Amino acid sequence: MGAGHPLTLKWLGIDTYQEAVIYLHRDCEVCRSEGFEAQARVRVEAAGGQIVATLNVVDSDILAPCEAGLSVVAWRQLRVADGDTVRVSAEPPLDSLVALRGKIYGRRLDAAAMRAIVDDIAAGRYANIYLAAFVAACAGGRLDVDETVALTRAMVDAGQRLDWGRAPIADKHCVGGLPGNRTTPIVVAIATAAGLTMPKTSSRAITSPAGTADTMETMAPVELDLPAIRRVVEREGGCVVWGGAVGLSPADDMLIRVERPLGLDSEGQLVASVLSKKVAAGATHALIDIPVGPTAKVRSPQAAALLMTLLEHVAATLGLSTRIVLSDGAQPVGRGVGPALEARDVLAVLRREAGAPADLAERALMLSGALLEFCGAAAEGTGIATARGLLDSGRAWRKFLAIADAQGGFREPPRAAHVRVVDAPCAGRVGAIDNRLVSRIAKLAGAPRDAAAGLELFVKVGDRVDAGAPLYALHAESPGELDYAFDYVAAHPETVVVLPA
Known part of the structure; x- marks a missing residue:
């Protein structure tokens, strides 16, 4: 020493x-x-x-x-x-803090200043207070296009980068804001069953009750190192692992740790986070899902168009081909919200169970079909039919089991020790389900910290219900967490709105 x-x-x-x-x-x-x-x-x-x-x-x-x-x-x-x-x-003073202070006061960050900040973040030199200052200084549209490109490129260069020596290398991402929208494990299973290479590195939850890595971890190990990821992908064609375990974009992982408690996921940093991970993982083709809805992360077609333009521009600058899908974000997808509950939905779709959530299945098939066509694994206009054939035949389920086995072994998701049902206050029709409140309640119940915690929906917008019929259930690992979440439920009846008959 x-x-x-x-x-x-x-x-x-x-x-x-x-x-x-x-x-x-x-x-x-x-x-x-x-x-x-x-x-x-x-x-x-x-x-x-x-x-x-x-x-x-x-x-x-x-x-x-x-x-x-x-x-x-x-x-x-x-x-x-x-x-x-x-x-x-x-520890010597950090020169990059001068640039950070300038950004706080409204000055632009050029490529050199952005690289200096990102390098210091990736090296662990920034305390949480500096990280929070950087996140806040860049939030609210304060990163322009060139700054977003510089941030993305610096994030890629600060970490390791995979090269698979072939193309296409497929990837898929959802910008978030839609509870239960856990299509990625299904898409990976279908895409790899079709012969595509899809090394999927995913995040843990930032502001949501579950990230793809949190959900996958209830079914198989996700903290694989780079040699292990290569072995899995060479053996099965794909994987679903936690990107934070391999340092592909380490600065992004540092920023996520303060974005989570701040509840911030700003547009420029969202783009840099998404695309840096894709480029670092060696992807050549990325399908990006943007759910749009009044209580989703992206709330209007205008906001979606701006985000789509920014994603496409930054991706093109970095040599990544993208296809953007604008999807319905009016209400949660599937039934479960929380790692294990979402995993149970994923398994129900892959196993083709009679009671599997149809909206999750159809959404996953739509995205899988678009990815297959985008990467040349299906002719234009035939992607959804090809994906449905792979799902219905059981090939996708067998491929998912093989990937889980290669990552360390498949396991069934856990179940919560305590469950409490919330009933309809009157007979009528479900008029709205608030995505933000659903996510908030699931987190108060313990998700994603407690994998089995969360919220389970029994209705969709438009369903007719009787008075006293179950609307949703809270799942928690302790009575105290259940009571705490239920107190919030009692104060927010607008979570699931029932319009009287």
Whole structure:
């Protein structure tokens, strides 16, 4: 190890989510000699490597002056054990913060400034407060087209990049905002059954109750390294894995950790996030689904047109072929909202069960058909029929099982310990289902942290219901979470609106 003050590590078991934090006693030699104060950024070196961490100062006897504690994520990053020695030293000031401050005051970021910021983010040099400042400074349409291109390119260059040595390499993405819209595992199964190569790297939830990686993880392992991903794809033609485990766009993974609690997913950063992951994964053809609806992420045809134009322009600049699909985002898709509940819907469609949600099946077939035609695996106008044949014959289900087995083994999704049903207040017709409220309730019930938690819908817009008929059910792992979510339900009857007969 290099220079710095040696300290003995003590396990504290403090979870700070994904922020690396080091804990030092106020009388520690490091704090006294360096003049460190709480929230200072310091370099921490161990035999297994080095990280940049945020300093928290301790006044109690939980730590001796000669000891140091680390947050759980920092402990894992350094691969240390209780009693190991670490060295702590000052971290030099970040020049890229000058550019960030300029952006906060309305100045544009040129390509060099954007690259400097992204490189520092990817290297873990930005504390959460800096990450939050960058996200906020770029939100609300504050990134122009050139800045979005620069951000996307910098994100790609900051991480690893896959090259499959052939084309087409297919990918598919939904911009989100539509609960239960878990078509990706079905599309991957159909596309690879048709002979396409589709190495799908997916995100965990940002502002939603479940991401594709969260849902897939209830059925098979998703935290594969790059050699494992290559083995799966060479063996089965595709995969569905968590992109954050392989560092394909590490700066994006850092930004996601603050976008989630802030509830922000701005247009420019959305485009950069989506496209950087596609390019880094080696995709040549990406199908992008934009659901449009009054309570979806994209709420109007005008907003959808602007997003589509930006996606197509940035993708073309980076050499990625795209096909955009504008879809109905008026209400949730399928029945389940939450990782395991959505996985059960996916399995019902792939297994061709009699009660499988028809809207999820038809949406997945529409997207699969478009992808097959886009990548030349089906003639124009025949994609949906080809996809339906692969689903109905069982070939897609067998391919999904093979992919899950190659990733580490298939398993059935878990079920929640506690369920409570919400009934219709009167007889009538379902007039509206609010996507945002459905997502909010599912998260309050524990999703995606608790894989089995979430919300299960029993109705669709237009359905007729009797008084007291079940509208939806809350699923939770503890009675307290169930009660907490139900209190929110009671205060928001507009979640599912029943128009009296």
